[in-house]
Each structure stands twice: as structure tokens, then as C-alpha cells.
Amino acid sequence: MADELELLRRADPVPADGPHFGDGPLDHRAEHRLERLLHEDPPRRRLRLLPPLPGRTPRSRLVWGLAATAAVLAVAVNAVLGGPNTPRAVAAPRPLSVRAHSAPVPLKEMVALADAAATGGSPELRKGTHVQSWSLSMSDGKRPVTVPEERVVRWRADATHTEVVVATDPRHPGRPVLTDGGDDPHEVADGHVISRTTYPPMWNDAPPEGTPPHTAARLRAYLTEIARPQVDRGTSPLSTVELFDAVGELLDHWTLGAPESAALVRLFAKAEGLRPAGEVTDRLGRPGHAYVYDTGDVRRMLILDPRTGTVLGVETTFTRDQPQYGVRAGAVMEYSAWMR
Incomplete structure (x- = not known):
């Protein structure tokens, strides 16, 4: 897993010196990609993550590592912004729970x-x-x-x-x-x-x-x-x-x-x-x-x-x-x- 871990360490999606990722507005290219991310059909965004099988070449491990990085980013964006299948509204309520050790009243x-x-x-x-x-x-x-x-x-x-x-x-x-x-x-x-x-x-x-x-x-x-x-x-x-x-x-x-x-x-x-x-x-x-x-x-x-x-x-x-x-x-x- 050394190769994959190294790839994840290097894949910094928000570099500190990046000109378009501070507190200012996104540039046109970034806005376009964000719009696609929020509105494109779910099947095009779904990723299947499979561990490297025995005998895979370094190139196949590289592809898997990049897919894992993309998945991490997709999950992070969905958690913050919400995707088309992940509403940002509050979750369904849990069933009411009876207070522990409380005495039932007939x-x-x-x-x-x-x-x-x-x-x-x-x-x-x-x-x-x-x-x-x-x-x-x-x-x-x-x-x-x-x-x-x-x-x-x-x-x-x-x-x-x-x-x-x-x-x-x-x-x-x-x-x-x-x-x-x-x-x-x-x-x-x-x-x-x-x-x-x-x-x-x-x-x-x-x-x-x-x-x-x-x-x-x-x-x-x-x-x-x-x-x-x-x-x-x-x-x-x-x-x-x-x-x-x-x-x-x-x-x-x-x-x-x-x-x-x-x-x-x-x-x-x-x-x-x-x-x-x-x-x-x-x-x-x-x-x-x-x-x-x-x-x-x-x-x-x-x-x-x-x-x-x-x-x-x-x-x-x-x-x-x-x-x-x-x-x-x-x-x-x-x-x-x-x-x-």
C-alpha cells in the first residue's frame, strides 16, 4: 500500500499557494466544474473501488490510487455541499426513547x-x-x-x-x-x-x-x-x-x-x-x-x-x-x- 498512500499524500486538492482556493470567488473554470458536480447524473459519478489484485502492474495500482483519491474528494464534497441524491435537509427522526429507569404510570x-x-x-x-x-x-x-x-x-x-x-x-x-x-x-x-x-x-x-x-x-x-x-x-x-x-x-x-x-x-x-x-x-x-x-x-x-x-x-x-x-x-x- 506504500504507492497508494504516497499518492494520497501528494494529491492535495487545495494547495496552500493555489490562487483560486482562498476566501475569494471561484474562477469560471472552477464554477463550471462545481456546477457539473452538483447536477450531473448520479451514474456518471458513481465509483467502484476494488483493492489491487495479485499480479497487478504499478500502472493498475496507480489507477486504483487515483480512483480512491477521487472517491475521497467526492465524499467530502457531498458532505459539505450535498449531491443530487444527498439532501442537505435534516435526517429522519429517530423513534422516541423511553427514559431509562422511569416508572411506567398505569x-x-x-x-x-x-x-x-x-x-x-x-x-x-x-x-x-x-x-x-x-x-x-x-x-x-x-x-x-x-x-x-x-x-x-x-x-x-x-x-x-x-x-x-x-x-x-x-x-x-x-x-x-x-x-x-x-x-x-x-x-x-x-x-x-x-x-x-x-x-x-x-x-x-x-x-x-x-x-x-x-x-x-x-x-x-x-x-x-x-x-x-x-x-x-x-x-x-x-x-x-x-x-x-x-x-x-x-x-x-x-x-x-x-x-x-x-x-x-x-x-x-x-x-x-x-x-x-x-x-x-x-x-x-x-x-x-x-x-x-x-x-x-x-x-x-x-x-x-x-x-x-x-x-x-x-x-x-x-x-x-x-x-x-x-x-x-x-x-x-x-x-x-x-x-x-
């Missing part, structure tokens, strides 16, 4: 806390939502990417409402953000407004637009109507998966008051297979108690406010590899954090 205790918080009647139920989400965008033949968005829906007294969707990731303020934007994923500036829509007056009594009740029995019927629309709902109780899905729909339309949150905690306390896991800090920095439910290839985690039982967020992660989409076990499929 849901029955959370019911008592939520009931106590509801006696004051505050906060009150409000139509509309404020939610930050991270969603994994998957499609055949394309690498999966995580799209972070903040959505604010506000209703007026005349039954009109506005919806604003912004590309932002509060974990890394000011960093570029990936967005689908109805096209292939691409980077936008943090805070980029994806859409701003005003809707005409709307009146609908059916869930989830209709006002949610504040007793557990009636709220269960309300959520059943969300989970099983336009079908024979039967008499079977909501499954835990149906409960999670229906609650997501509910919280994407309403900001619950204390009585509604207390009724919801009662439903979660009776959900089959939902078990306490311990304390977590959600992606907005809020402390919470975590409850997990495993089914099939995914795990759902419910995060409740430790003082009031209010739903802070729901995280869904893969527990098995999804090779058809290039997704590994542990990837966050979706995470929603609701705010007032």
Missing part, C-alpha cells in the same frame, strides 16, 4: 389525573387544530424521505376557516426542510408556506366535523363513526388500531377541552394491548408518559401530558424491515404532535 392513574383536571372546565373545546407532523413518504423505486410539516386550522364565527401548511422542523430551526409539494421531494427554506387556503362556510354534524361529546360512552360512539364510516358499524367495540386512527382524525379537526380529554383517556384505559412504557420527552421538548401498542409490522406510541392526560402526540414506527420500500425496522412512519 392508564387508570392517568384517568384520575384527567378527571381532576376536568373539574375546572379549562381549557375549553375549540374547533380547529395546530399540529406538527413528520411523515415518511414511500413509493416504489424511490428512496423514502421524511417530510416535516406544521398545520394550523382556525375557524371563524361565520363557519369559514383557514388552513396554513408550513414546511418546518422545530428540532432544527433554520435548516432546509424536505417537502413533497405534489412533486418529487425537494428542499425548501425553513418556514416555507406550502399552502394557505380559506374555505367557505361549512356546516356538518357528522364526525369528525361535528362537535365531539365529553362523556366516554358517547365519545366511543363518535369515534366508531369516524373509524367505520358508511358501513354497518355493528356492536363490536373499537379495536385499539381503530381507536388510534379515529383519535388522529379527531385531533386533526378539534383541540380538545379538559372534559373531552378526560373522556378520551378513559377509552384508552380500556384499550386492549395498550401498555405503559415510561417517561419520554416529545419532539417539541414536552415531558410525557408513553403507552405502546404492538401489532403486525408497526408499533404505536401514545404520549400523554403527565399532569392532565391530554394527548400530546402519537408515533408510529416500523418493527420489521420493509425491503420493498427500502425501510428498515425502527424507522418512524409517522409522528404527530398536537398543540393548543
Whole structure:
């Protein structure tokens, strides 16, 4: 390896006395090469590095050494500037981790806390939502990417409402953000407004637009109507998966008051297979108690406010590899954090 190491030592891409590599601007030739580096097709930049085989001539070792040097430079440029297949936006979030040695709190205790918080009647139920989400965008033949968005829906007294969707990731303020934007994923500036829509007056009594009740029995019927629309709902109780899905729909339309949150905690306390896991800090920095439910290839985690039982967020992660989409076990499929 002596020849290769010597070549790498001599291949200084930025010599100290180079006239065009200081703090000043690049010359025209350098700008042209940088433009090609950033935009040419990936297959033309892909390098295969093979170790020298026995019997190779010095010339073949020289070619390998130069290829290794080029690969080092390509990796360095991608790390700093990012290539067409390496977005500079922040990486996908890791699954929330339960705090070590934290004591799991049974849901029955959370019911008592939520009931106590509801006696004051505050906060009150409000139509509309404020939610930050991270969603994994998957499609055949394309690498999966995580799209972070903040959505604010506000209703007026005349039954009109506005919806604003912004590309932002509060974990890394000011960093570029990936967005689908109805096209292939691409980077936008943090805070980029994806859409701003005003809707005409709307009146609908059916869930989830209709006002949610504040007793557990009636709220269960309300959520059943969300989970099983336009079908024979039967008499079977909501499954835990149906409960999670229906609650997501509910919280994407309403900001619950204390009585509604207390009724919801009662439903979660009776959900089959939902078990306490311990304390977590959600992606907005809020402390919470975590409850997990495993089914099939995914795990759902419910995060409740430790003082009031209010739903802070729901995280869904893969527990098995999804090779058809290039997704590994542990990837966050979706995470929603609701705010007032």
C-alpha cells in the first residue's frame, strides 16, 4: 500500500499557494466544474473501488490510487455541499426513547389525573387544530424521505376557516426542510408556506366535523363513526388500531377541552394491548408518559401530558424491515404532535 498512500499524500486538492482556493470567488473554470458536480447524473459519478489484485502492474495500482483519491474528494464534497441524491435537509427522526429507569404510570392513574383536571372546565373545546407532523413518504423505486410539516386550522364565527401548511422542523430551526409539494421531494427554506387556503362556510354534524361529546360512552360512539364510516358499524367495540386512527382524525379537526380529554383517556384505559412504557420527552421538548401498542409490522406510541392526560402526540414506527420500500425496522412512519 506504500504507492497508494504516497499518492494520497501528494494529491492535495487545495494547495496552500493555489490562487483560486482562498476566501475569494471561484474562477469560471472552477464554477463550471462545481456546477457539473452538483447536477450531473448520479451514474456518471458513481465509483467502484476494488483493492489491487495479485499480479497487478504499478500502472493498475496507480489507477486504483487515483480512483480512491477521487472517491475521497467526492465524499467530502457531498458532505459539505450535498449531491443530487444527498439532501442537505435534516435526517429522519429517530423513534422516541423511553427514559431509562422511569416508572411506567398505569392508564387508570392517568384517568384520575384527567378527571381532576376536568373539574375546572379549562381549557375549553375549540374547533380547529395546530399540529406538527413528520411523515415518511414511500413509493416504489424511490428512496423514502421524511417530510416535516406544521398545520394550523382556525375557524371563524361565520363557519369559514383557514388552513396554513408550513414546511418546518422545530428540532432544527433554520435548516432546509424536505417537502413533497405534489412533486418529487425537494428542499425548501425553513418556514416555507406550502399552502394557505380559506374555505367557505361549512356546516356538518357528522364526525369528525361535528362537535365531539365529553362523556366516554358517547365519545366511543363518535369515534366508531369516524373509524367505520358508511358501513354497518355493528356492536363490536373499537379495536385499539381503530381507536388510534379515529383519535388522529379527531385531533386533526378539534383541540380538545379538559372534559373531552378526560373522556378520551378513559377509552384508552380500556384499550386492549395498550401498555405503559415510561417517561419520554416529545419532539417539541414536552415531558410525557408513553403507552405502546404492538401489532403486525408497526408499533404505536401514545404520549400523554403527565399532569392532565391530554394527548400530546402519537408515533408510529416500523418493527420489521420493509425491503420493498427500502425501510428498515425502527424507522418512524409517522409522528404527530398536537398543540393548543
